[in-house]
Amino acid sequence: MFVSRSMTRKLITITAEEGLFAARDAMRGNGIRHLPVVDAEGKLLGMITDRDIRSALPTEWIRQPLSESKMEQLEALRVKDIMSTELFTITPNYTIQDALLLIEEKKVGALPVVDEQGYLKGILSVRDLLRAFINVLGIGQPGTLLCILVEEKVGQLKRIVDAITEENISFGSILVAHYWEEEKRAVFPYLLTMNVSRIKKKLEGMGFELLDPMKWYLDQLPKNE
Amino acid sequence: MGSSSESSDSPEREPTMKRTGFLFDRRYLLHETGGFHPEAPERLTAIYQGIEEGGLLPSLTPVQATPADLRWIETVHPRSYIDRFNDACIQGKKMLDTPDNQICAESYSTALLAVGGILNTVRMIMEDSIDNAFCAVRPPGHHAEVSEAMGFCYFNNVAIAARYLQQEWGIQKVGIIDFDVHHGNGTQHIFEKDPSVCYYSIHEHPSFAFPGTGRVFEKGSAEGTGFTHNHPILPGEGDDEYRKIVTSQMVPAIDAFEPEFLLTSTGFDAHCDDDMSGIQLSTEFFTWIMQQIVALAQRHTKGRVVSVLEGGYCLKRLPELARNHVSVLLNA
Incomplete structure (x- = not known):
C-alpha cells in the first residue's frame, strides 16, 4: 500500500x-x-x-x-x-x-x-x-457481499474467516465497522463467489446474525454533516 | 397463429394455443457440479416434473438437443477457450477458472448440447415450425465471458443464439431481456459495443450481489452506447418495484429498439424462497413478467421469443415457476 x-x-x-x-x-x-x-x-x-x-x-x-x-x-x-x-x-x-x-x-x-x-x-x-x-475493496472482481453482526470479542473474526475458508471461498476483502449497538461489530466479507447460500446457512448455524444489507450498509457510519 | 397440422408432436394443443417448443434432454443432467452446489441436475428434474405434472407436455413441441457446431460457439468464444474447457474435462479437472465453476468429464459435452439445442430451437422458429419456446438447459450461460468461465456458466448460450440469428438467419436486431437475479456480465460485455443487440437486465444491486457489475451507469460503449440497459434493484424489494421498472423502463426500452427476435435469460432466482438473493418476488410476478415479454414479442417479433434458462435454485418452487412460464408461452 x-x-x-x-x-x-x-x-x-x-x-x-x-x-x-x-x-x-x-x-x-x-x-x-x-x-x-x-x-x-x-x-x-x-x-x-x-x-x-x-x-x-x-x-x-x-x-x-x-x-x-x-x-x-x-x-x-x-x-x-x-x-x-x-x-x-x-x-x-x-x-x-x-x-x-x-x-x-x-x-x-x-x-x-x-x-x-x-x-x-x-x-x-x-x-x-x-x-x-x-x-482494496475487491469490487473490481465478481463477488457477493455478506453482512454479519458479531459481538465485539476476541476470536469472532477468526471463526468467520475459518468457516468461509473451509468452504473453499476466496476473499475479495473483509471490512469491519462499528455498529450502532455498543459492543457489536458489523463484518462485511466480500466473497469471490456466486455460491453463498451454503456459507450463509453455515454462519447462521454457528450463531451469527446475518444482516439484511438494506438495514445496514455503510450508511450507519458517522456522517459528515 | 400457425396451423396445428405442422406440429404433429403436440396433439393435445388447443387450436388457439401457440406452437411452443420445449427443449429438454436427460443428458443435461450429466453436468455434475459436485456435492452441495446449487447449480445441480435436480433443478432441471424439478422443472421437467413441474411441466409434466401440469399436464403441459402433450401441448408442447419437443426440441432435440444435438451438439452445437463449434463454428457457432466461435462467434462468441475463441477456439483457445473452447479447447481449454474441453481439455479440462478430458483431464479430469474439477473446476474451470473459478471454484464456482465445478466440472466433470461430461461438462463440456453437456454445454455443447445446451448450445446445440438452443440453436435447434431458434432454427425451428425461423422455419416456422414453432412460434416460441422454453429451453430448459444446463449449464447456464449469461455469466460466461468471451474467454472465461464464471458464475456456473461456460458458454454464453443466449449470446451464441443471438449471433446465430444474425449470421444464419439475417436477423438484424436481437433483443435480450435478462431477468435472472444476477447481472449477465458476459452477455453485456459481448454486446456492449454492438448497437444490433439490445441487452436489458433487471437484477439485484451489484453492491450486494454477484457479480458486481450491471450498475445503472453501464449503458454500453462506442456505437453500442444506449443499447445496454441495467436496472439494479435493492435487496428486500419485490413485486412492486419490479413491476414499476418493467412497465416504466423495460417495456418502453424494448419498444423503442423494435427487435426482430427476442431472447430471454430466464432466471427464477429472484423468487422470495430462493436463497441465492435478497430479492423477494412472488410466483405470480414471474408469470406477469413473461406476459409482458410475450406481449412485446407480439408487437415486434411476430411472437418469436426463445426463453433460455439461467438460474433458479429453489427446488420447491421451480416446478410451479416452470409450469407457469410455459403456460404463458402457450397462451401468448
Missing part, C-alpha cells in the same frame, strides 16, 4: 516560464486538472491547477471577446505568476493511508510525489486513490 505503486508516473509537467494558456491547453489536452511545475532538472517548483487558471481569467471572458489590451495582459501571465508554491508533497514511500488522510485534511485534489532531493517522481490524485480503494 505504498504511494509508489499507485501514483501516476507518466507525468505531464510545465515550466514556470510558460504562459497561462499553455498550461490550460496542457490540462485540456490530457484531461487533467493538476500540473506540476518543474525546473530544467525536474525539481518541483510549484503546482498549477485548473482552478488557478480560472481564477486568473476575468469573468467577462466567458461572455464576450476581450479587448486587445486585456488579452495581451493575460498572454503575458506566466505559470510562475499564478502557481502555488506552498505545497503539500509526499514521497514514494508514503502509504496510501497517509495520502488519503493528507488529501482529506489539506483539501487538495492531488499530491506531487518527490524524492528526498526534491525531484518530481509522480503525482497521486484523488482518482489514483479511488482506484487503489476499488482494488
